Every structure is written in C-alpha cells, then in structure tokens.
Amino acid sequence: MHTNPEVLALLALGEHPVDPADTEHLADCEQCRAELESLTRLIEQGRHAPDRETLDEPSEAVWAAIQSELGFIPVTRSWPTVPDPSTPVHATPGSGPAAGPVTPGNGLPTPEGSRPDASRAASGTRSRSGDPASKTSAAPPAFDQPTASRDGRGPRRRVLALVLAAALALIAGIGIGVGIDRMRQPSETVIGQATLQALPAWPGANGTATVEVDSAGNRTLVVDLHTPQPAAGSQQVWLIDKTITAMQPMGFLNADGRGSWPIPAGTDLSKFPIVDVSDEPAGDTTVAHSGDSIVRGQLQL
Amino acid sequence: MDVRVRPPTDGEAEALAVRFVAGEEQALEAVYRRWSPLVYSLALRSLGQVTEAEDVTQKVFVAAWNGRAGYQPERASLATWLLGIARNKIVDAHKARAREARIAGQVARNVARPITEGVDVAQRLLIADEIARLDAVPQEVLRLAFYEDLTHAQIAQRLQLPPGTVKSHIRRSLIKLRTRLGGLTDAYES
Numbered sequence: 001m002h003t004n005p006e007v008l009a010l011l012a013l014g015e016h017p018v019d020p021a022d023t024e025h026l027a028d029c030e031q032c033r034a035e036l037e038s039l040t041r042l043i044e045q046g047r048h049a050p051d052r053e054t055l056d057e058p059s060e061a062v063w064a065a066i067q068s069e070l071g072f073i074p075v076t077r078s079w080p081t082v083p084d085p086s087t088p089v090h091a092t093p094g095s096g097p098a099a100g101p102v103t104p105g106n107g108l109p110t111p112e113g114s115r116p117d118a119s120r121a122a123s124g125t126r127s128r129s130g131d132p133a134s135k136t137s138a139a140p141p142a143f144d145q146p147t148a149s150r151d152g153r154g155p156r157r158r159v160l161a162l163v164l165a166a167a168l169a170l171i172a173g174i175g176i177g178v179g180i181d182r183m184r185q186p187s188e189t190v191i192g193q194a195t196l197q198a199l200p201a202w203p204g205a206n207g208t209a210t211v212e213v214d215s216a217g218n219r220t221l222v223v224d225l226h227t228p229q230p231a232a233g234s235q236q237v238w239l240i241d242k243t244i245t246a247m248q249p250m251g252f253l254n255a256d257g258r259g260s261w262p263i264p265a266g267t268d269l270s271k272f273p274i275v276d277v278s279d280e281p282a283g284d285t286t287v288a289h290s291g292d293s294i295v296r297g298q299l300q301l
Numbered sequence: 302m303d304v305r306v307r308p309p310t311d312g313e314a315e316a317l318a319v320r321f322v323a324g325e326e327q328a329l330e331a332v333y334r335r336w337s338p339l340v341y342s343l344a345l346r347s348l349g350q351v352t353e354a355e356d357v358t359q360k361v362f363v364a365a366w367n368g369r370a371g372y373q374p375e376r377a378s379l380a381t382w383l384l385g386i387a388r389n390k391i392v393d394a395h396k397a398r399a400r401e402a403r404i405a406g407q408v409a410r411n412v413a414r415p416i417t418e419g420v421d422v423a424q425r426l427l428i429a430d431e432i433a434r435l436d437a438v439p440q441e442v443l444r445l446a447f448y449e450d451l452t453h454a455q456i457a458q459r460l461q462l463p464p465g466t467v468k469s470h471i472r473r474s475l476i477k478l479r480t481r482l483g484g485l486t487d488a489y490e491s
Binding site for chain 2: 005006008009010012013014015038039042043045046047048049055056057058059061062063065066069070072243245
C-alpha cells in the first residue's frame with residue numbers, strides 16, 4: 001500500500017515519520033518518493049516566499065489602455081472606478097486628488113444603471129477572486145469609451161470602431177455646433193473632448209472639457225461645470241497624467257461654472273489626458289490640489 | 302518527457318482559460334483583474350519604475366490576448382503562462398533600457414541582475430498570492446506550517462482543531478498550490 005498522501009505532506013514539511021512502515025515503503029516506491037520530492041520542492045519555494053507579501057495593483061488607466069489598444073468596446077463597467085475617496089493616492093501626500101472616475105468622455109452620460117456598484121466602491125476593496133463580469137451582467141451597455149485603437153485587430157472590431165467613431169463624431173459635431181453658436185471662433189477646431197463625471201462626494205455634478213486649436217496651433221482648454229449644490233470654494237481645473245501622480249493647474253472657473261485657458265505648448269495632452277475640477281476652499285493659499293475633486297474625465301484626443 | 306502526474310486543475314481557473322482562449326472579451330477582463338497585480342508587481346520589482354511596469358503590464362495582456370491561440374492549458378496554468386510572457390516583456394524593457402543607456406554612454410549596471418532573478422521573484426509573488434487566496438482556516442494552517450515551522454500536532458493545538466483536520470488541510474492546500482503554480486519551471490524553460 002502506498003504511503004498515505006497526508007503523511008507524505010507532513011514528511012515533506014519536515015515532520016518525523018511516525019510509522020516505520022512509511023520509511024520502508026518510501027525506500028522502495030518510486031512513485032511515493034517522486035510525490036514527496038515534488039511536495040518538498042513546493043514547500044521550499046513556499047517558505048522562501050515572504051509571508052503576507054502584498055501585491056501592487058496597476059492603475060486603472062492600464063486596463064483602459066489595453067482595451068483601447070485591442071479596440072475593445074467596453075460593454076459593461078464591471079469594476080469600481082469610483083473607489084473610496086479615502087483611498088490613498090500615489091501622489092505627493094496631501095496634495096493629490098482622490099482617485100475617481102477616469103472615464104474617457106465622449107459626450108454621453110453614463111447611465112445610472114451602469115455606474116459601479118456603490119457598496120463595493122464604498123468598501124474600497126477589490127474582490128479579485130470573483131468573476132466581475134457576472135456581477136454586472138445586468139448593467140445596460142455603457143457605450144462610454146470610444147475605441148481609440150492604436151492597432152485594433154480584427155475586421156469586425158475595426159468596423160465597429162469606425163461606426164462608433166462616426167457616431168461619436170456626430171455627437172461631437174452637435175456639441176461643437178452648439179458651442180460655436182455660443183462662444184467659439186469658427187477658426188477653432190476641436191481636437192479633444194471629455195465628459196466629466198461626478199466623484200462620490202459630488203452626486204449629480206457633471207461637466208465637459210474641450211480642447212480647441214486655432215489656425216496658429218494654439219490650444220485652449222474649455223471647461224464647463226454644473227453642480228446641483230453650490231460649491232463653497234473656488235473651482236480649479238487641472239490636467240493630470242494617467243497614473244494620477246503628476247498634475248498641472250490650469251486655472252479657476254468663473255462664477256457661471258465656465259472657463260478657458262491656453263494650454264502651454266510643451267504640455268503633451270496624451271500624457272496628461274485627465275481633466276479634473278477640484279473645489280479649493282475659500283481662502284486656501286496653498287497651490288496644491290485640495291484633494292476634493294468634483295468631476296473628472298479623460299480627454300479623447 | 303513529462304512524467305509527472307498532473308493533479309486535477311482548479312475548476313474556476315480552467316473555465317476562465319477556456320473562455321479566454323475562445324476570445325471572450327469579458328474573460329480577458331476577468332483574467333486581467335485576477336492576474337494583473339501579479340504581473341504588475343513582478344514588473345515593478347524588476348524595473349523599479351511605475352510607468353515602465355505599467356507599460357509592461359499593458360504589453361503582457363495585449364500579447365496574451367493576441368497570442369491566446371498558443372496557450373496550452375495542459376502545459377502551464379494561465380498564471381504561469383502570463384508570468385512567462387511577463388518575463389519576456391521585462392527582459393525586453395531591460396534591453397531597451399540598456400540600449401538607451403549605451404546611447405547615453407552610460408554603463409548599464411543593472412541589466413543582468415533582474416533577469417536572473419526573474420524566476421525567483423515570479424515564483425515568490427505567485428506563491429504568496431496563491432496562499433493569500435486560500436480559505437481562512439487552511440490559510441492559517443499553512444502559514445503556521447510554512448513560516449512558524451509548527452508540526453501538525455502543534456497547529457491543531459494552537460487552532461483548537463482535530464489533528465486529522467489539520468493534516469487534511471495541509472495536504473489539500475499543498476495540492477491546490479501545486480496545481481495553481483503548475484508548470485512555472487516548464488514555461489521558463491520553453
């Protein structure tokens with residue numbers, strides 16, 4: 001009879017054999033010896049793994065970049081993009097905005113039903129073992145990320161991407177049309193847009209960000225913000241990089257929630273694609289971000 | 302020739318692998334959610350730079366998706382396969398760095414080290430991750446056995462469990478770990 005598998009496991013862990021019959025059998029049985037060696041190797045590796053080593057998580061922008069590169073059209077938003085606002089941010093301590101939605105905007109509001117599960121978002125933890133798709137399969141198509149495919153593969157996706165791009169262009173076109181009537185010079189071309197979505201502390205807030213370029217190549221960031229409740233402080237607009245570690249202050253919004261600023265020639269918008277509007281307390285003299293973001297969105301360039 | 306007896310594979314991961322190979326986009330997201338911390342942590346420890354580690358992570362999952370037809374579940378677990386791709390991408394990143402360093406006329410001192418350490422770090426991270434995924438009681442049992450070197454009798458006493466239960470937890474957890482780590486060495490050799 002072969003050695004009891006549980007006994008083999010204990011022997012592999014270094015316990016002394018209790019039954020001499022086990023020792024005898026192991027001397028003769030290649031199969032049991034092989035199993036013992038396999039377990040011993042495994043345990044050795046396990047003991048070299050530091051206890052409770054924690055893994056780092058890549059920023060949410062990586063997944064967005066993968067989807068974009070593969071030309072995926074996200075059907076469901078199956079992961080919390082609105083984590084606990086108290087989640088520490090990997091930026092200068094105390095100066096960073098809370099992590100929040102970095103959803104490439106396209107002029108379409110996200111339907112309420114596809115918003116991240118509030119309870120999971122509030123817990124601030126990510127269940128990594130579950131099947132995220134099954135949890136949100138009931139969510140309606142969010143249709144909220146255009147496929148800025150760098151090298152999208154497969155004819156079907158390409159076609160779909162083109163159709164989507166056309167649809168978005170149409171929506172953008174309508175937006176531009178209205179915008180031109182209201183405030184813009186006809187010589188300006190829109191080269192980037194973002195829908196700004198509310199962070200958890202600012203339910204109902206929304207906005208848009210537009211990047212225009214004039215015939216001389218000067219770029220302008222135009223931001224329009226709506227908040228249901230009046231904000232106490234001043235609203236400052238920032239351009240933030242994908243990892244939410246570096247940011248550039250652009251300026252403050254006017255009392256009507258609108259503002260526009262020239263974008264410095266050296267600013268690479270593909271590296272700073274996130275538009276963020278923060279509420280800066282009245283009388284705040286520090287130049288850093290207050291950490292209280294109202295809305296946020298990613299420019300589609 | 303592989304003469305090892307492969308234990309039954311973990312059902313959940315197996316089903317996910319099937320969906321992934323079939324080209325289900327949601328399966329890629331599930332695969333990404335499950336293993337991107339592992340891939341990213343490995344890249345981050347090797348490259349020491351968030352941007353590069355994120356870049357590698359992106360490349361790994363894009364390459365995995367585009368090369369999913371080449372994944373052979375009987376040869377390696379999905380985690381192992383992904384780590385194999387990650388290792389290649391990390392090596393590429395180090396090479397690119399070395400190229401840049403040469404261009405800049407600098408000595409690329411840090412090139413050799415992380416490549417040779419790759420397997421170890423990957424293995425360590427993978428094991429730590431898999432242990433952390435065991436259920437609470439078996440996890441505690443295994444930790445006590447691994448890191449505090451307690452015998453099963455001591456563990457039984459410490460946790461107020463019957464010794465038989467401890468023994469079976471140990472055995473089952475080890476098999477589970479081995480399954481999930483399946484083929485790591487193979488993947489690196491190929």
